[in-house]
Amino acid sequence: MTTQPKDRDGRATRWEHRRPTLLAAATEYVLDNGVANLTLRPLAAGIGVTIATVVRQFGSKEQLIEEVTRGINREIVENLHDDPELAAGPPVQTLRLLWRRWLTPAEARKFALMFELYGLALRDPEKYRWFTDSVVRDWGLALIEDALIDSGIESGQAEIVGTLTLALLRGLQLDHAATHDTARIDAAFEMAVALLAPTVGPPEPTPTY
Known part of the structure; x- marks a missing residue:
């Protein structure tokens, strides 16, 4: 399961209420660009935040891919069953x-x-x-x-x-x-x-x- 990085300086906490928006933007970026050649710096630039923000909120590239994919999977399942x-x-x-x-x-x-x-x-x-x-x-x-x-x-x-x-x-x-x-x-x-x-x-x- 994806784990969130520790918030050592409070900056991750300040993003907490905006995290769903950040995840939605990251999801759109991944859907548009794929994951085989994904790196965090271009992703951060593409969604308008710093790479530090991406790392604080999602951790590694692998953690971000897992969270994005699980979110897509959850949306598909909910839409089908509802x-x-x-x-x-x-x-x-x-x-x-x-x-x-x-x-x-x-x-x-x-x-x-x-x-x-x-x-x-x-x-x-x-x-x-x-x-x-x-x-x-x-x-x-x-x-x-x-x-x-x-x-x-x-x-x-x-x-x-x-x-x-x-x-x-x-x-x-x-x-x-x-x-x-x-x-x-x-x-x-x-x-x-x-x-x-x-x-x-x-x-x-x-x-x-």
Whole structure:
């Protein structure tokens, strides 16, 4: 977990009421610029504060990346679980709604960050254990699994089907992030939904986008 640096001179405390604003600005910077080549001095300049302020509030670069990523993850999870539209429909409808939302520019850049962290975690798994321990279940599997269970699928089978479904979605998301070939990838998504439909439930009518 992220720990905050000690406040030896009171300056960190003076920033306490402004910290959510600082974190929001840092999050936007990370989403715009990624983390592979991130350093704190350009980040501080980009959000209009001194590097000393960034260090006092977040500690190291790694601590900042973890706090930003956990915040994004928390926002995604809260938005998904608080959305009555996602909770109301059958699994296939949930998949279609998730797919369209995850391709919007605002959401797509969050998942671009996720894919970047995946790559870093492959090279340094212990350093990014906080990410890999939560990314699959928290960033989609739990919602898909819940929809499957609600449709009558046994929980153990729902976990397996949900894992396969999420793997298909993530692969298509990664393809889209790399190529932006929306027509081809949407067609592949609809084929995947048709193949999954006998397992997850009757398909909804194919929407017109």
